Amino acid sequence: MQKHVVMIIANSPNPSYFSWFAELNAIENNFKFTFIFLATAKPDLTEKLKKYNVTSRWYYFDFAPKKHWQYIKLFSKLFFLFRKIKPDVVQTNLFDDSFVALFAARLAGVKKRVITKQDTGYHISYCPKFIPYDRFNNSNATDILPVSQESMELILKYEKPDPSKIKIVHHAVDQDRITVLNPEEILSLKNKYNLHNKIVVGTVSRYVFSKGYFEIVEAINILVKQFPNLVFIAAGWGPQKDKITEAIKKNGLESHFLLVDKINFDSMPSFYKCLDIYVHAAHYEPFGFVYAEAMFNKIPIVSTRVGAALDALKHKESCYFSDFKSPEQIAEGIAYLINDPVAKQDMAQKAYEIAKANFSKEIMWDNYKSIFSS
Numbered sequence: 001m002q003k004h005v006v007m008i009i010a011n012s013p014n015p016s017y018f019s020w021f022a023e024l025n026a027i028e029n030n031f032k033f034t035f036i037f038l039a040t041a042k043p044d045l046t047e048k049l050k051k052y053n054v055t056s057r058w059y060y061f062d063f064a065p066k067k068h069w070q071y072i073k074l075f076s077k078l079f080f081l082f083r084k085i086k087p088d089v090v091q092t093n094l095f096d097d098s099f100v101a102l103f104a105a106r107l108a109g110v111k112k113r114v115i116t117k118q119d120t121g122y123h124i125s126y127c128p129k130f131i132p133y134d135r136f137n138n139s140n141a142t143d144i145l146p147v148s149q150e151s152m153e154l155i156l157k158y159e160k161p162d163p164s165k166i167k168i169v170h171h172a173v174d175q176d177r178i179t180v181l182n183p184e185e186i187l188s189l190k191n192k193y194n195l196h197n198k199i200v201v202g203t204v205s206r207y208v209f210s211k212g213y214f215e216i217v218e219a220i221n222i223l224v225k226q227f228p229n230l231v232f233i234a235a236g237w238g239p240q241k242d243k244i245t246e247a248i249k250k251n252g253l254e255s256h257f258l259l260v261d262k263i264n265f266d267s268m269p270s271f272y273k274c275l276d277i278y279v280h281a282a283h284y285e286p287f288g289f290v291y292a293e294a295m296f297n298k299i300p301i302v303s304t305r306v307g308a309a310l311d312a313l314k315h316k317e318s319c320y321f322s323d324f325k326s327p328e329q330i331a332e333g334i335a336y337l338i339n340d341p342v343a344k345q346d347m348a349q350k351a352y353e354i355a356k357a358n359f360s361k362e363i364m365w366d367n368y369k370s371i372f373s374s
Contacts, residue, residue, distance in 0.1 A: 002029070003088040005372050006105075008036040008078075010096035011063045013043035016174060020361045021368065022052035030369060034085065038074065038097055057081075063096060074100045082108035089372050092137075093118050099133060102140035114371060115141040116169070120151040121284045124158050125210060134159045143371060145169045147287035148307045154284070169371070170308060172364035173292045175356070178269055185270040193258055193274075199230040201277045201334055204268070204290045207238030207259070212281025212304065214247055218327035219279075221251040223334055230256060230338075232279075235271055237262045272297040277337050277344075281322070281330055282306050295355035298348040302333035312358050316343070318350040 009015050018035055025031055033054045037043050038061035046056035059077060061070055078101050082090065090105040091114040092098040098115050105113045115137055123130040138144055138161040146152035146168050155161060190196055201220075205211040213234070220232045234257075241259060248257045263271050272278075278294040278301050285307030292308060294301055301319040303309045313319040320336055322329035337344040357363075 002032045003372060004032045004034065004085065005089040005091065006034045006036060006082075006085075006087040007091045007093075008038070008097045008101045009093045010038035010061055011094065013037060013039050013041070014045050015093070017172065017361070017364060019045065019048070020172075020174065021365060022049050022054045024362070024365045026052040031372060034087065036078075036097075036101075061096065067096070071100050075104050078104040079108050082110055088112060089114060091116065091368075091372075092141075095119055095123075095130075095134070095137070098137040098141075102137055106140045112143065112372075112374075113141050114143040114145060116145045116147065117151055117155060118147060118171075118286055120146060120154050120286045124154055125284065131158055135161070138162075138165070141165065143167065145371070147171050148285070149311050150284065150306055151286045167371070168311075169367045170311070170358060170364065171287045171289060171292075172359045172361045173289055173296060174361050175296045178272070178293045179296050180269045181273070182270050185267060186273050189267075189270055189274050193231075193233060193260065195231060195233070195274055197229065199227055199277075199338060200233060200275050201230060201279055202233040202235070202271075202275045203279050203281075204235045204263075204271070204293070205280065205282065207234075207236050207241040207244055209240060210283045211236075212283060212325070213240070213244045215281050215325055215327045215330060216279060217244065217247045217251060217253065217257060219281075219330035219334065220253060220257055222327065222331040224253070224256050226335065227338060231258065232256060233258045233260055233274070235260055235263045235268075268293065269297065272299055275299050277302060277334055279330065279334065280304065280306075280309065283324055285309075292355050292359040295351040295359070298352045300337050300344045300348040301351060302330060302337065308359065312354050313351060316347075318347055318354055320347070 035054055036057045038059050040062050042058040049056050082105055087110055089112040090110050092101045093116045102113050123134055138159055144161055144165045146155055152168055223230055278299040280303040282304055288307035303319055304324050305321050315321040320333035322333050
Protein backbone atom coordinates (compact mmCIF):
# COMPACT_ATOMS: atom_id res chain seq x y z
CA MET A 1 0.00 0.00 0.00
CA GLN A 2 1.31 3.44 -0.95
CA LYS A 3 2.28 5.79 1.84
CA HIS A 4 0.57 9.16 1.76
CA VAL A 5 3.14 11.97 1.96
CA VAL A 6 2.21 15.61 2.52
CA MET A 7 4.87 18.18 1.58
CA ILE A 8 4.25 21.76 2.64
CA ILE A 9 6.11 25.01 2.00
CA ALA A 10 5.50 28.69 2.77
CA ASN A 11 6.48 31.76 0.76
CA SER A 12 7.88 29.74 -2.14
CA PRO A 13 5.43 29.31 -5.03
CA ASN A 14 7.66 27.22 -7.29
CA PRO A 15 10.01 24.93 -5.34
CA SER A 16 11.83 22.96 -8.00
CA TYR A 17 12.15 19.76 -5.97
CA PHE A 18 8.36 19.53 -5.59
CA SER A 19 8.20 19.24 -9.39
CA TRP A 20 11.06 16.73 -9.48
CA PHE A 21 9.53 14.53 -6.81
CA ALA A 22 6.15 14.59 -8.55
CA GLU A 23 7.73 13.68 -11.88
CA LEU A 24 9.97 10.93 -10.55
CA ASN A 25 7.23 9.50 -8.35
CA ALA A 26 4.88 9.33 -11.34
CA ILE A 27 7.41 6.98 -12.96
CA GLU A 28 8.05 4.83 -9.90
CA ASN A 29 4.63 5.12 -8.19
CA ASN A 30 6.09 4.91 -4.67
CA PHE A 31 3.87 7.40 -2.82
CA LYS A 32 0.60 9.24 -2.86
CA PHE A 33 1.54 12.92 -2.76
CA THR A 34 -0.30 15.97 -1.46
CA PHE A 35 1.51 19.31 -1.81
CA ILE A 36 0.42 22.30 0.27
CA PHE A 37 1.44 25.87 -0.55
CA LEU A 38 1.18 28.75 1.92
CA ALA A 39 1.32 31.91 -0.17
CA THR A 40 -0.49 35.13 -1.06
CA ALA A 41 -1.71 33.70 -4.36
CA LYS A 42 -2.36 30.25 -5.73
CA PRO A 43 0.87 29.09 -7.41
CA ASP A 44 0.82 28.22 -11.10
CA LEU A 45 2.64 25.04 -10.16
CA THR A 46 -0.59 23.57 -8.76
CA GLU A 47 -1.96 23.23 -12.30
CA LYS A 48 1.24 21.66 -13.64
CA LEU A 49 1.21 19.04 -10.89
CA LYS A 50 -2.15 17.62 -11.96
CA LYS A 51 -0.57 15.62 -14.77
CA TYR A 52 1.47 13.76 -12.15
CA ASN A 53 -1.63 12.87 -10.14
CA VAL A 54 -0.56 15.08 -7.23
CA THR A 55 -3.20 16.74 -5.08
CA SER A 56 -2.34 20.39 -4.46
CA ARG A 57 -3.81 22.69 -1.84
CA TRP A 58 -3.29 26.41 -1.34
CA TYR A 59 -3.88 28.38 1.84
CA TYR A 60 -3.48 32.12 2.00
CA PHE A 61 -0.42 33.25 3.95
CA ASP A 62 1.40 36.59 3.88
CA PHE A 63 4.80 36.47 5.53
CA ALA A 64 5.16 40.26 5.75
CA PRO A 65 2.47 41.38 8.27
CA LYS A 66 2.16 40.18 11.85
CA LYS A 67 1.52 36.48 11.68
CA HIS A 68 -0.13 35.52 14.97
CA TRP A 69 -3.68 35.19 13.64
CA GLN A 70 -2.47 33.67 10.41
CA TYR A 71 -0.63 30.98 12.37
CA ILE A 72 -3.73 30.20 14.41
CA LYS A 73 -5.95 29.94 11.33
CA LEU A 74 -3.45 27.79 9.46
CA PHE A 75 -2.91 25.52 12.43
CA SER A 76 -6.65 24.90 12.66
CA LYS A 77 -7.00 24.22 8.94
CA LEU A 78 -4.02 21.88 8.83
CA PHE A 79 -4.98 20.01 11.98
CA PHE A 80 -8.44 19.18 10.67
CA LEU A 81 -7.04 18.40 7.22
CA PHE A 82 -4.55 15.94 8.68
CA ARG A 83 -7.25 14.34 10.79
CA LYS A 84 -9.33 13.90 7.64
CA ILE A 85 -6.76 12.63 5.12
CA LYS A 86 -4.58 10.76 7.65
CA PRO A 87 -1.17 11.11 5.95
CA ASP A 88 1.67 8.76 6.86
CA VAL A 89 4.28 11.52 6.50
CA VAL A 90 4.26 15.32 6.78
CA GLN A 91 7.36 17.11 5.50
CA THR A 92 8.08 20.83 6.01
CA ASN A 93 10.79 23.11 4.63
CA LEU A 94 10.95 26.60 6.14
CA PHE A 95 10.20 28.19 9.48
CA ASP A 96 6.67 29.43 8.79
CA ASP A 97 5.33 26.16 7.39
CA SER A 98 7.17 24.11 10.02
CA PHE A 99 5.82 26.18 12.91
CA VAL A 100 2.18 25.40 12.14
CA ALA A 101 2.33 22.12 10.24
CA LEU A 102 4.54 20.02 12.50
CA PHE A 103 2.56 20.84 15.63
CA ALA A 104 -0.73 20.23 13.82
CA ALA A 105 0.60 16.92 12.44
CA ARG A 106 1.80 15.82 15.87
CA LEU A 107 -1.55 16.54 17.50
CA ALA A 108 -3.37 14.91 14.59
CA GLY A 109 -1.44 11.70 15.16
CA VAL A 110 0.82 11.73 12.09
CA LYS A 111 3.59 9.28 12.92
CA LYS A 112 6.41 10.63 10.74
CA ARG A 113 7.07 14.36 10.75
CA VAL A 114 10.08 15.54 8.72
CA ILE A 115 11.59 19.02 8.84
CA THR A 116 14.08 20.06 6.17
CA LYS A 117 16.15 22.88 7.67
CA GLN A 118 16.52 25.14 4.65
CA ASP A 119 16.79 28.44 6.52
CA THR A 120 19.20 27.47 9.29
CA GLY A 121 21.30 30.39 10.45
CA TYR A 122 18.89 33.26 9.88
CA HIS A 123 17.50 33.38 13.42
CA ILE A 124 20.94 32.66 14.86
CA SER A 125 22.46 35.63 13.02
CA TYR A 126 19.61 38.14 12.99
CA CYS A 127 16.77 37.14 15.32
CA PRO A 128 18.14 35.04 18.21
CA LYS A 129 14.95 35.60 20.20
CA PHE A 130 13.25 33.21 17.74
CA ILE A 131 15.64 30.30 18.39
CA PRO A 132 13.27 28.84 21.03
CA TYR A 133 10.66 28.53 18.27
CA ASP A 134 13.18 26.62 16.15
CA ARG A 135 13.60 24.31 19.12
CA PHE A 136 9.83 23.96 19.29
CA ASN A 137 9.76 22.93 15.63
CA ASN A 138 12.50 20.39 16.22
CA SER A 139 10.61 18.93 19.18
CA ASN A 140 7.59 18.33 16.95
CA ALA A 141 9.65 16.58 14.27
CA THR A 142 10.64 12.92 14.19
CA ASP A 143 13.31 13.57 11.55
CA ILE A 144 15.50 16.68 11.21
CA LEU A 145 17.27 17.13 7.88
CA PRO A 146 20.09 19.72 7.73
CA VAL A 147 21.11 20.46 4.16
CA SER A 148 24.85 20.64 4.92
CA GLN A 149 27.43 19.89 7.58
CA GLU A 150 27.57 23.57 8.51
CA SER A 151 23.81 23.62 8.93
CA MET A 152 23.93 20.56 11.17
CA GLU A 153 26.63 22.07 13.37
CA LEU A 154 24.63 25.27 13.85
CA ILE A 155 21.49 23.29 14.69
CA LEU A 156 23.31 21.17 17.28
CA LYS A 157 25.04 24.17 18.84
CA TYR A 158 22.13 26.60 19.09
CA GLU A 159 18.91 24.62 18.75
CA LYS A 160 20.08 21.57 20.70
CA PRO A 161 17.77 18.88 19.28
CA ASP A 162 17.96 15.16 19.91
CA PRO A 163 21.00 14.19 17.77
CA SER A 164 19.42 10.84 16.89
CA LYS A 165 16.79 12.69 14.82
CA ILE A 166 19.38 14.28 12.53
CA LYS A 167 20.49 13.19 9.05
CA ILE A 168 22.20 15.43 6.49
CA VAL A 169 20.43 15.42 3.13
CA HIS A 170 21.86 17.71 0.48
CA HIS A 171 19.67 19.65 -1.88
CA ALA A 172 20.12 19.37 -5.62
CA VAL A 173 19.71 21.14 -8.93
CA ASP A 174 18.40 19.97 -12.29
CA GLN A 175 21.56 19.55 -14.37
CA ASP A 176 19.72 19.49 -17.69
CA ARG A 177 17.88 22.74 -16.99
CA ILE A 178 20.74 24.72 -15.47
CA THR A 179 23.17 23.88 -18.29
CA VAL A 180 20.96 24.61 -21.30
CA LEU A 181 23.09 26.12 -24.06
CA ASN A 182 21.62 29.22 -25.71
CA PRO A 183 24.35 30.95 -27.78
CA GLU A 184 22.07 33.83 -28.82
CA GLU A 185 21.18 34.64 -25.23
CA ILE A 186 24.81 34.40 -24.10
CA LEU A 187 25.79 36.86 -26.83
CA SER A 188 22.91 39.14 -25.83
CA LEU A 189 24.07 39.21 -22.18
CA LYS A 190 27.67 39.88 -23.19
CA ASN A 191 26.54 42.73 -25.41
CA LYS A 192 24.20 44.15 -22.78
CA TYR A 193 26.85 44.26 -20.05
CA ASN A 194 29.88 44.84 -22.28
CA LEU A 195 31.61 41.61 -21.30
CA HIS A 196 33.51 40.93 -24.53
CA ASN A 197 37.29 40.54 -24.12
CA LYS A 198 36.93 40.82 -20.35
CA ILE A 199 37.85 38.56 -17.46
CA VAL A 200 34.34 38.01 -16.11
CA VAL A 201 33.98 37.10 -12.45
CA GLY A 202 30.54 36.88 -10.91
CA THR A 203 28.12 35.77 -8.26
CA VAL A 204 24.44 35.03 -7.77
CA SER A 205 23.21 36.05 -4.33
CA ARG A 206 21.00 38.46 -2.46
CA TYR A 207 22.24 41.96 -1.77
CA VAL A 208 22.65 41.45 1.97
CA PHE A 209 25.57 41.76 4.38
CA SER A 210 25.86 38.01 5.02
CA LYS A 211 26.69 37.29 1.37
CA GLY A 212 30.07 39.05 1.68
CA TYR A 213 29.56 41.72 -0.97
CA PHE A 214 31.65 44.33 0.82
CA GLU A 215 34.60 41.96 0.97
CA ILE A 216 34.16 41.22 -2.74
CA VAL A 217 34.18 44.95 -3.56
CA GLU A 218 37.50 45.31 -1.70
CA ALA A 219 38.87 42.22 -3.48
CA ILE A 220 37.97 43.61 -6.91
CA ASN A 221 39.57 46.93 -5.96
CA ILE A 222 42.79 45.02 -5.32
CA LEU A 223 42.56 43.01 -8.55
CA VAL A 224 41.81 45.73 -11.13
CA LYS A 225 45.27 47.18 -10.60
CA GLN A 226 46.71 43.89 -11.87
CA PHE A 227 43.90 42.97 -14.26
CA PRO A 228 42.42 46.19 -15.71
CA ASN A 229 40.08 44.21 -18.00
CA LEU A 230 38.41 42.41 -15.07
CA VAL A 231 34.67 42.85 -14.55
CA PHE A 232 32.63 41.55 -11.64
CA ILE A 233 28.92 40.99 -12.30
CA ALA A 234 26.42 40.23 -9.55
CA ALA A 235 22.91 38.93 -10.16
CA GLY A 236 20.81 39.47 -7.06
CA TRP A 237 18.31 41.52 -5.14
CA GLY A 238 17.94 42.77 -1.59
CA PRO A 239 17.85 45.64 0.88
CA GLN A 240 21.56 46.53 0.84
CA LYS A 241 21.87 47.32 -2.85
CA ASP A 242 22.28 51.04 -2.17
CA LYS A 243 25.06 50.46 0.38
CA ILE A 244 26.89 48.10 -1.97
CA THR A 245 26.55 50.70 -4.73
CA GLU A 246 28.06 53.31 -2.40
CA ALA A 247 31.04 51.02 -1.75
CA ILE A 248 31.49 50.49 -5.50
CA LYS A 249 31.48 54.25 -6.14
CA LYS A 250 33.75 54.95 -3.19
CA ASN A 251 36.38 52.69 -4.74
CA GLY A 252 35.85 54.03 -8.27
CA LEU A 253 34.74 50.63 -9.56
CA GLU A 254 31.66 51.68 -11.55
CA SER A 255 33.07 50.16 -14.75
CA HIS A 256 34.36 47.04 -12.98
CA PHE A 257 31.53 46.03 -10.62
CA LEU A 258 28.01 45.59 -12.02
CA LEU A 259 24.86 44.95 -9.99
CA VAL A 260 22.42 43.61 -12.59
CA ASP A 261 19.59 42.65 -10.24
CA LYS A 262 17.65 39.42 -10.44
CA ILE A 263 17.88 37.46 -13.69
CA ASN A 264 15.02 35.30 -14.92
CA PHE A 265 15.57 31.68 -13.90
CA ASP A 266 15.39 30.46 -17.49
CA SER A 267 18.28 32.81 -18.34
CA MET A 268 20.54 31.62 -15.54
CA PRO A 269 22.38 28.98 -17.64
CA SER A 270 23.41 31.74 -20.06
CA PHE A 271 24.48 33.96 -17.18
CA TYR A 272 26.76 31.24 -15.80
CA LYS A 273 28.25 30.66 -19.25
CA CYS A 274 29.31 34.32 -19.34
CA LEU A 275 31.52 33.78 -16.28
CA ASP A 276 35.17 32.79 -16.14
CA ILE A 277 35.14 32.45 -12.33
CA TYR A 278 32.35 32.16 -9.77
CA VAL A 279 32.79 33.79 -6.34
CA HIS A 280 30.73 33.21 -3.20
CA ALA A 281 31.88 35.02 -0.06
CA ALA A 282 28.97 34.22 2.27
CA HIS A 283 29.45 34.31 6.03
CA TYR A 284 27.16 31.29 6.36
CA GLU A 285 25.08 29.25 3.92
CA PRO A 286 22.62 26.46 4.78
CA PHE A 287 23.27 24.84 1.39
CA GLY A 288 23.83 27.20 -1.53
CA PHE A 289 22.14 26.07 -4.74
CA VAL A 290 24.46 28.41 -6.63
CA TYR A 291 27.45 26.19 -5.86
CA ALA A 292 25.87 23.20 -7.57
CA GLU A 293 24.72 25.39 -10.47
CA ALA A 294 28.23 26.75 -11.04
CA MET A 295 29.72 23.26 -10.66
CA PHE A 296 27.39 21.75 -13.26
CA ASN A 297 28.34 24.59 -15.62
CA LYS A 298 32.06 23.88 -15.05
CA ILE A 299 32.76 27.36 -13.67
CA PRO A 300 35.71 27.32 -11.22
CA ILE A 301 34.80 28.52 -7.76
CA VAL A 302 36.38 30.83 -5.18
CA SER A 303 34.45 30.58 -1.93
CA THR A 304 34.41 30.87 1.80
CA ARG A 305 34.08 27.57 3.66
CA VAL A 306 30.30 27.32 3.91
CA GLY A 307 27.35 25.14 2.90
CA ALA A 308 27.65 22.68 0.06
CA ALA A 309 31.11 23.95 -0.88
CA LEU A 310 32.52 23.00 2.51
CA ASP A 311 30.93 19.54 2.33
CA ALA A 312 32.03 18.61 -1.18
CA LEU A 313 34.99 20.69 -2.38
CA LYS A 314 38.69 20.75 -1.52
CA HIS A 315 41.07 23.70 -1.58
CA LYS A 316 43.15 23.92 -4.77
CA GLU A 317 41.72 20.58 -5.95
CA SER A 318 38.12 21.41 -6.84
CA CYS A 319 37.87 25.04 -5.68
CA TYR A 320 39.84 27.83 -4.03
CA PHE A 321 38.81 28.48 -0.42
CA SER A 322 39.25 31.82 1.30
CA ASP A 323 38.76 32.74 4.94
CA PHE A 324 35.69 34.62 6.07
CA LYS A 325 35.73 38.40 5.60
CA SER A 326 39.11 38.31 3.86
CA PRO A 327 39.19 40.46 0.70
CA GLU A 328 42.88 39.70 0.30
CA GLN A 329 42.31 35.93 0.13
CA ILE A 330 39.36 36.32 -2.24
CA ALA A 331 41.62 38.39 -4.50
CA GLU A 332 44.40 35.79 -4.19
CA GLY A 333 41.98 33.03 -5.22
CA ILE A 334 40.73 34.89 -8.28
CA ALA A 335 44.28 35.80 -9.32
CA TYR A 336 45.41 32.20 -8.83
CA LEU A 337 42.79 30.95 -11.27
CA ILE A 338 43.44 33.71 -13.81
CA ASN A 339 47.19 33.06 -13.77
CA ASP A 340 46.97 29.26 -14.00
CA PRO A 341 44.53 28.25 -16.76
CA VAL A 342 45.42 24.56 -16.38
CA ALA A 343 44.57 24.53 -12.66
CA LYS A 344 41.43 26.56 -13.43
CA GLN A 345 40.18 24.00 -15.94
CA ASP A 346 41.15 21.06 -13.74
CA MET A 347 39.29 22.46 -10.72
CA ALA A 348 36.19 23.11 -12.81
CA GLN A 349 36.18 19.55 -14.18
CA LYS A 350 36.66 17.97 -10.75
CA ALA A 351 33.89 20.13 -9.28
CA TYR A 352 31.59 19.05 -12.12
CA GLU A 353 32.23 15.38 -11.33
CA ILE A 354 31.55 16.04 -7.64
CA ALA A 355 28.26 17.76 -8.50
CA LYS A 356 27.13 14.76 -10.55
CA ALA A 357 27.96 12.43 -7.66
CA ASN A 358 26.32 14.53 -4.92
CA PHE A 359 23.87 17.15 -6.13
CA SER A 360 21.70 15.56 -8.81
CA LYS A 361 17.92 15.56 -8.40
CA GLU A 362 17.91 11.76 -8.65
CA ILE A 363 20.21 11.43 -5.63
CA MET A 364 18.10 13.87 -3.62
CA TRP A 365 14.99 11.89 -4.56
CA ASP A 366 16.58 8.60 -3.48
CA ASN A 367 17.47 10.11 -0.10
CA TYR A 368 13.93 11.35 0.49
CA LYS A 369 12.40 8.08 -0.67
CA SER A 370 14.42 6.31 2.00
CA ILE A 371 13.28 8.75 4.70
CA PHE A 372 9.62 8.71 3.67
CA SER A 373 9.61 4.90 3.54
CA SER A 374 11.34 4.25 6.86
